[in-house]
Amino acid sequence: MTENEANSPVTAEEFNELLRVRREKMAALQERGIEPFGHRFDMTHHLQDVVESFSDLEGQAVKVAGRIMAIRGHGKTSFVDIIDLSGRLQSYFRKDVIGDDGYETFRLLDIGDILGIEGIVFKTKTGEVSIKVSSFVLLSKSLRPLPEKWHGLKDVELRYRQRYVDLIVNPEVRQNFVLRSNIIKSLRCFLDDRGFLEVETPMMHPIAGGAAARPFITHHNALDMKLYMRIAPELYLKRLIVGGLEKVYELGRVFRNEGISIKHNPEFTMVEIYQAYADYQDLMQLTEQAIAKIAMDVLGTTKITYQGQEIDLTPPWTRMTMSEAILKYSGIDFAQVENIEQAREIAKKLHVDFNKQDGIGKILNNVFEEICEKNLIQPTFIIGHPKEISPLAKSNKDNPEITDRFEAFIFAREMANGFSELNDPIDQKERFIKQVAERESGDDEAHMMDEDYVTALEYGLPPTGGLGIGIDRLVMLLTDSASIRDVILFPHMRQRD
RNA sequence: GAUCCACUAGCUCAGUAGGUAGAGCACCUGACUUUUAAUCAGGGUGUCGAUGGUUCGAGUCCAUCGUGGAUCACCA
Numbered sequence: 001m002t003e004n005e006a007n008s009p010v011t012a013e014e015f016n017e018l019l020r021v022r023r024e025k026m027a028a029l030q031e032r033g034i035e036p037f038g039h040r041f042d043m044t045h046h047l048q049d050v051v052e053s054f055s056d057l058e059g060q061a062v063k064v065a066g067r068i069m070a071i072r073g074h075g076k077t078s079f080v081d082i083i084d085l086s087g088r089l090q091s092y093f094r095k096d097v098i099g100d101d102g103y104e105t106f107r108l109l110d111i112g113d114i115l116g117i118e119g120i121v122f123k124t125k126t127g128e129v130s131i132k133v134s135s136f137v138l139l140s141k142s143l144r145p146l147p148e149k150w151h152g153l154k155d156v157e158l159r160y161r162q163r164y165v166d167l168i169v170n171p172e173v174r175q176n177f178v179l180r181s182n183i184i185k186s187l188r189c190f191l192d193d194r195g196f197l198e199v200e201t202p203m204m205h206p207i208a209g210g211a212a213a214r215p216f217i218t219h220h221n222a223l224d225m226k227l228y229m230r231i232a233p234e235l236y237l238k239r240l241i242v243g244g245l246e247k248v249y250e251l252g253r254v255f256r257n258e259g260i261s262i263k264h265n266p267e268f269t270m271v272e273i274y275q276a277y278a279d280y281q282d283l284m285q286l287t288e289q290a291i292a293k294i295a296m297d298v299l300g301t302t303k304i305t306y307q308g309q310e311i312d313l314t315p316p317w318t319r320m321t322m323s324e325a326i327l328k329y330s331g332i333d334f335a336q337v338e339n340i341e342q343a344r345e346i347a348k349k350l351h352v353d354f355n356k357q358d359g360i361g362k363i364l365n366n367v368f369e370e371i372c373e374k375n376l377i378q379p380t381f382i383i384g385h386p387k388e389i390s391p392l393a394k395s396n397k398d399n400p401e402i403t404d405r406f407e408a409f410i411f412a413r414e415m416a417n418g419f420s421e422l423n424d425p426i427d428q429k430e431r432f433i434k435q436v437a438e439r440e441s442g443d444d445e446a447h448m449m450d451e452d453y454v455t456a457l458e459y460g461l462p463p464t465g466g467l468g469i470g471i472d473r474l475v476m477l478l479t480d481s482a483s484i485r486d487v488i489l490f491p492h493m494r495q496r497d
Numbered sequence: 498g499a500u501c502c503a504c505u506a507g508c509u510c511a512g513u514a515g516g517u518a519g520a521g522c523a524c525c526u527g528a529c530u531u532u533u534a535a536u537c538a539g540g541g542u543g544u545c546g547a548u549g550g551u552u553c554g555a556g557u558c559c560a561u562c563g564u565g566g567a568u569c570a571c572c573a
Binding site: 150 | 528543
């Protein structure tokens with residue numbers, strides 16, 4: 001049935017049998033004076049509490065609420081499974097307890113209906129903790145049938161489009177999203193404990209900066225101006241460090257107008273963290289400590305299994321420069337490269353693509369991505385990124401062609417990216433100018449000029465370490481989810497019709 | 498954007514060689530006062546993703562389109 005039909009006052013004949021029967025039952029309940037959509041209910045326990053506290057609760061009256069997931073009828077008695085967020089509990093309806101009238105009402109209930117139940121806690125002869133219903137109240141009539149009880153909802157398209165159904169029938173999906181919430185809670189706790197200040201900066205930017213990505217474009221009517229949905233909060237957060245806030249973080253959504261895949265959603269959640277007077281080494285430590293602490297909080301261990309692969313998140317993680325990684329996985333020493341011809345030669349030899357205008361740094365990065373990334377299963381910090389691909393990172397003191405930057409890889413995926421922030425306004429302006437030139441020569445992911453950001457740096461940005469962690473990918477890792485869509489409640493889908 | 502795969506009842510799936518559309522669960526009728534995938538007897542509830550085409554005849558073959566998935570490209 002289409003949404004149109006669901007919202008229009010159709011006659012019963014237009015529904016299929018399953019929908020029609022439920023509406024007829026709703027009407028029958030109303031005829032018996034029962035309101036099919038209730039108001040509130042005071043429960044004394046969640047369902048799992050009843051099971052866990054059975055020895056204390058046996059023989060006592062409790063009030064619980066939940067959704068009917070199974071009905072096993074036996075004539076004048078019935079066993080009814082109900083679920084809430086905490087778990088499942090069996091309830092036992094008896095005609096001689098709730099009366100003829102109550103039992104007639106009970107028989108108008110369906111799988112999917114939401115009930116409030118008052119009854120006595122007991123154990124059945126097969127040993128299952130149950131509640132003998134002394135009274136019940138319909139809290140919400142369900143007008144649509146739920147998917148099958150033991151296969152659940154498998155169709156991934158329906159699972160994403162109708163996540164509410166997915167959440168009802170697939171308990172592990174519910175658990176994953178509870179875990180996601182716990183991960184974020186744990187991260188906040190970690191940062192708050194270390195004196196970081198949580199801040200909120202604009203999501204709509206006049207200039208999209210802080211990352212290399214194509215932005216979504218929107219428009220403000222009253223100001224009649226073009227605005228970009230933010231691709232990163234970075235430049236605003238560093239303005240706050242200029243302003244003296246010292247240790248800040250922002251946890252929130254960013255938007256990138258790019259392809260959708262198992263690892264990419266157009267909007268995703270990241271945390272960016274900035275710490276004045278720190279450098280990339282400090283932030284590397286912070287990264288491994290944060291992720292290990294989160295894993296400990298939500299899973300109770302730093303040794304996890306992702307897609308069948310054992311991964312040990314215990315710090316310290318391996319540290320390796322980009323060139324070292326290339327040497328390790330290809331046997332070629334890229335650090336010896338002195339000119340662009342040599343770099344191109346290596347790329348050709350390793351069958352790595354590059355563009356004519358790419359410099360040594362970009363080719364180095366291409367080679368790394370092509371040859372090394374797939375090998376970085378255990379947590380690994382890659383450091384020594386070329387300046388060419390790091391327009392916001394501070395150059396290394398000893399080798400100005402590379403930056404004091406790191407990326408954390410786990411299971412061949414970039415999980416975090418951080419660096420000592422470039423705080424030299426003159427250097428920053430030059431790098432912006434280079435980015436603008438790249439933009440003009442067709443790279444629509446290159447940075448735009450942000451004059452105000454340069455002005456902020458001119459007031460003085462203390463030496464600062466910065467870090468971004470992709471929360472969705474972290475949640476994927478800790479929930480053993482193969483697709484980012486499994487950790488985003490409502491992943492983006494093409495509109496139907 | 499490219500390639501491959503999928504789309505059949507509310508859900509999970511079968512459908513042989515092109516010949517009247519199937520099963521389990523759910524649902525409906527009846528029996529049943531401790532079941533738990535309850536059981537027993539009976540009932541099939543359908544725009545086979547859409548539109549064309551081939552054919553006496555299409556769920557099945559062909560074409561186009563739609564939606565989704567996987568891989569690739571882009572990216573985090």
